[in-house]
Amino acid sequence: MMEFSYLIIICCLAFASFLLYKEIRRRDKSRLLWRIVASMLMVGAFVFLMFPVRYNTKKNEPIHELNLLTEGASLEAIKALKANVYTLDSSVFLVNKKKKITYLADLTYHLKTHPDIRKINIYGYGLAEQELKTLADYQIYFHPAVIPTGILSVSWPKKLNISETFIIQGKFHNPTEKKIKLKLYGMGRSLDSLTVKTKGMNNFSFSTQPKHIGRAVFKLIALQGNDTLSIDPVPFEIVSEKPISVLILASFPDFEYKFLKQWLYENHYPVAFRSQISKNKYSTDFLNRKPVNLNRLNSPWLKDIDLVIIDEDELRSLSLSDRATVYREVSNGMGLIIKAAKTGLGEQPLISDSTGKTMVSIKLSGMGKILTTTQSSTYQWQLVGNQMRYAKFWSHLFEKASRKExxxxxxxxxxxxxxxxxxxxxxxxxxxxxxxLVLIDSIPISPRQNMELPFLWDGYFWAAKPGWSTVSINRKVTYLYHYKRTDWKAAKNFAKLNSTVNYEARQRNSVVNFDEVELHAEEEISKWWFFGIFLLSISYLWYEQRFLANK
Known part of the structure; x- marks a missing residue:
């Protein structure tokens, strides 16, 4: 096409040169200027007939609006809408197919092809955060649905060590007058359950101690009478990681250390225990590990220790060299838990009691962390049969303080x-x-490098089936769970509801409302103008040659 255009232009230039030559060589020199102008206009008009002339223009037009339905939109809202109604959700489209709703596969593309749209009315639970980011240049008016019934937020560890307690927590919204029962189901039996109160938001928390290694999917079930409201999957993985190597330095043996040693032994922690009998004389004990000489603390041996537990009396009695060695290893990543009468100044609270008093505090020291605990009698929890609280407390401290790879x-x-x-x-x-090298279920993903942070990469994928998928990054394999679109529906809708409400509130303070939109359009000069010029020019040349030149 480009070569043809050049050919036409070259031919027209050659023809114009020929006409100019003929006019100049003609014997009759009268009206020469008018003949040359008419010849050039004729050739120019012919060129513009072949190649239309376009130009950019701006014009103000009244803005148009788009009505967008999402899940949760009420039937009354749909009936009240007289203008065209659209949806991005195929399920909403199928349910309301008879109500003349148009399905949009791509909202961004639709808005690009309709630049007059500047106002978007959103009905229902709204849009996700990523979808809202594409609407920065539009006026958003949100007509929210009522808060959904069910689990609105939930969290649980996706991967944990076999010694850790599995805890799942969240919020449940029950707008009815009937009670709802929540049940955590796994390993073929009910693991825990509770009753949700009527009318309002309710916090819930379940905990259990898994004994298996590998992947598992528990289920969180909501029941109201004989009706099952929801069954949502809770995938997680139990890994058998290298156990935390613990060194306990005690000023004297007591019940707290006795119960802690027993709990560490039962949970397969390698433990080295040293208790002072008299000055420079110690009693030692080794559980799940080989014995070593604990009379002096040295850096090569402490490099294999992930966590040191010590009381403040023993810490004060350490020699200067031993104390310096401990703190040097903490700065290199080793954890330190100090049992003291009170927490230190400038430390951040980690665990507090019901009155707000700090029970455990934490502070950074180089690459390691130092925890200070005032709890000196946690063994009493075991004496009254509250083993779960005991395990949860010490597992939490170990997880926060221990050396991290x-x-x-x-x-x-x-x-x-x-x-x-x-x-x-x-x-x-x-x-x-x-x-x-990224593979998801053996399908390669092409990652994109972050231009500002070159160690960050991202890529996109679409899962084809629910359940566990393999994720291979540089030949190291881990696992990822893909949900059904109906899983955790209330939580997904509540997240969209919050995102859209917050987005509208932020936009209200930053976007100026307008009634007209300035459109940039490309206009084309009508070919009839050039046809008229061509016709007048050729008519003048004919008339001049036929009648005037003979006078």
């Missing part, structure tokens, strides 16, 4: 519940800048 990579998947047939994003944090 620096992983070769870490990754995060968004949204929170990656579902089948929906776009998901994987964000990878690497230790180097080399492009990672």
């Amino acid at each position: 620096i992983p070769f990579y870490s990754f995060e998947v968004t949204p929170k519940w990656p579902s089948v047939y929906e776009k998901s994003t994987i964000k990878i944090n690497l230790n180097d800048y080399k492009p990672p």
Whole structure:
């Protein structure tokens, strides 16, 4: 096409040159200027007939609005809408098919092709955060649905060690007058349950101690009488990691240390225990590990220790060299738990009691952490049969304080519940800048490098089936769970509701409302103008040649 255009232009230039030559060589020199102008206008008009002339223009037009239905929109709201109604949700489209609702596969594309739309009315639970980011240049008016019934927020550890307690917590909304029973089901039996009160928001928390290693999917079931309101999957993985190596330095043996040693032994922690009998004389004990000489603390041996537990009396009695060695290893990543009468100044509270008094505090020291606990009689929890509280307390302290291995990579998947047939994003944090080899269910993903932070990469994928999927990053395999689109429906809708409400509130303070929109359009000059010029020019040349030149 481009070569043809050039050919036409060259031919027209050659023809114009020929006409100019003929006019100049003609014997009759009268009206020469008019003949040359008419010849050039004729050729120019012919060129513009072949190639239309376009120009950019601006014009103000009244804004148009788009009515967008999402899940949860009321029937009354749909009936009241007289203008065209659209939806991005195929389920909403199928349910309201008879109500003349148009399904949009891509909202961004539709808005690009309809630049006069500047106002969007959203009905129902709203849009997700990523979808709202594409609407920054539009006026958003949100007509929210009522808060959904069910689990509105929930959290649980996706991966934990076999010695850790599995805890799932969240909020349940029950707008009815009837009580609802929540049940945590797993391993073929009911693990825990509670009753949700009527009319309002209710916090819930379940805990259990899994004994298996590997992946599992518990279920959180909501029941109201004989009706099952929801069954949502709770996937997680129990890993058999390298157990935390613990060193206990006691000023004297007491019940607290006795019960702690027994709990550590039963949970397979390698433990070295040293208790002072008299000055420079110690009693030692070794559980789940080989014995070593504990009379002096040295750095090579402490490099294999993940956590030191010591009381403040023993810490004061340490020699200067031993104390310096302990703090040097803490700065290199080893954890330190100090049993003291009160927490230190400038430390952040980690655990507080019901009155707000700090029970455990934490502070950073180089690459390690120092925890100070005032709890000196946690063994009493075991005496009264509250083993779960005891395990939860010490597991939490160990998890916060112990030495951490620096992983070769870490990754995060968004949204929170990656579902089948929906776009998901994987964000990878690497230790180097080399492009990672990423496979999800053996399907390669092409990651994109962050221009500002070159160790960050991201990529997109769409899951084809629910359940566990393999994620391979540089040949290291881990697992990711994909949900059905109906899983955790109330929580998903509540998250969209909050996101859209917050987005509208932020936008109200930053976007100026307007009644007209300035459109940038490309106009084309009518070819009739050039046809008229061509006709007048050729008519003048004919008339001049036929009648005037003979006078």
